[in-house]
Amino acid sequence: MIRSLWTAATGMKAQQLNIDTISNNLSNVNTSGFKKSRVGFQDLMYQSLREAGTPNNQGSQVPTGIEVGHGVRPAATQKLFSQGSFQKTGNPLDIAIEGDGFFQVLQPDGRVAYTRDGSLKRDNNGRLVTSDGYPVQPEITIPEDAVNVTVTVEGNVLVKQPGSEELNEIGQLELARFSNPAGLKSLGRNLFMKTPASGEPTVGVPAENGFGTLSQGYLEQSNVKVVEEMVNMIAAQRAYEVNSKAIRASDEMLQQANNLKR
Structure with a gap:
């Protein structure tokens, strides 16, 4: 009993x-x-x-x-890690990943974390950062006099500056993916950390080799x-x-x- x-x-x-x-x-x-x-x-x-x-x-x-x-x-x-729905924001620094991949961000302790949250900002130095101020990797700095920022589906970051009719490329957004994303460690703040279970990240360019594409002006919502x-x-x-x-x-x-x- x-x-x-x-x-x-x-x-x-x-x-x-x-x-x-x-x-x-x-x-x-x-x-x-x-x-x-x-x-x-x-x-x-x-x-x-x-x-x-x-x-x-x-x-x-x-x-x-x-x-x-x-x-x-x-x-x-x-x-x-199923795909969440998209919300149109119109903010040029809001970027949604459609498909496989994570943004890479540098933490204060020097370790790289991974996120699907594409609500990026500019810090006082013009760098693309998360809401907590963690810079996106590879680091991209938007010129202070930039009047327009364009992010292509392949992750090319282009800006238009006064006196120029053409868009100048200032950087390339890269994505990381894992063989077992369910093995990632949740850190909070929309961040994940690699573990032995997740495997090492594979880094690549959006829209190539199975990586997802980027959509500017959209945010991926919760699934x-x-x-x-x-x-x-x-x-x-x-x-x-x-x-x-x-x-x-x-x-x-x-x-x-x-x-x-x-």
């Missing part, structure tokens, strides 16, 4: 993590470039009370055994679908409730056993 109490408790703990993950997805529904997470579960070890194939008194073998499980545990929280998350939340809530009822039923059965002496 005690086994059922602990088994149901593992289910409640697992569903609590599920609700936590769903809540994080919903809270970032308007975060540019955000990728939702999904919890995967595994059943725990089993106690074998009788092995299948055990000989019986008649000399034959029992066709099935008796196994009792010990509950569930979370196995992984996986990031899903969270509110209706799906609400349905998942209801299912997790009901699973939590069912496990709590299993604990209550086990408690009542223990109470009945304790009252047998009366």
Whole structure:
């Protein structure tokens, strides 16, 4: 009887993590470039009370055994890197990636991080940076007198300057991709860090060798679908409730056993 109490408790703990993950997805529904997470579960070890194939008194073998499980545990929280929808902003420094790839940014500690958030800005030196001031890699500096900035689908950054009728190329945006993007470590602030599970990044030019293209004046929205998350939340809530009822039923059965002496 005690086994059922602990088994149901593992289910409640697992569903609590599920609700936590769903809540994080919903809270970032308007975060540019955000990728939702999904919890995967595994059943725990089993106690074998009788092995299948055990000989019986008649000399034959029992066709099935008796196994009792010990509950569930979370196995992984996986990031899903499906494409989010695009929002037109008209801002020339808002750039969406359509397809595979991440922007590269340099953190203050010198390490490179990766992001799908293309809401870029200009700092006081004219460099293209993220909202936190992290410069895009390779570094691109927009001249102070630039009157127009154009980013092509291939990542070429062009500017028009006073006195010139032609667009001058000042840099090239590059993208990075991974063999296993689900293995990236989430840092917050729309940033990811490579890990041994993600593999080393492959860097290339947009629209070439399988890399995505760039769309100027657009932002990639979160890939969270509110209706799906609400349905998942209801299912997790009901699973939590069912496990709590299993604990209550086990408690009542223990109470009945304790009252047998009366």
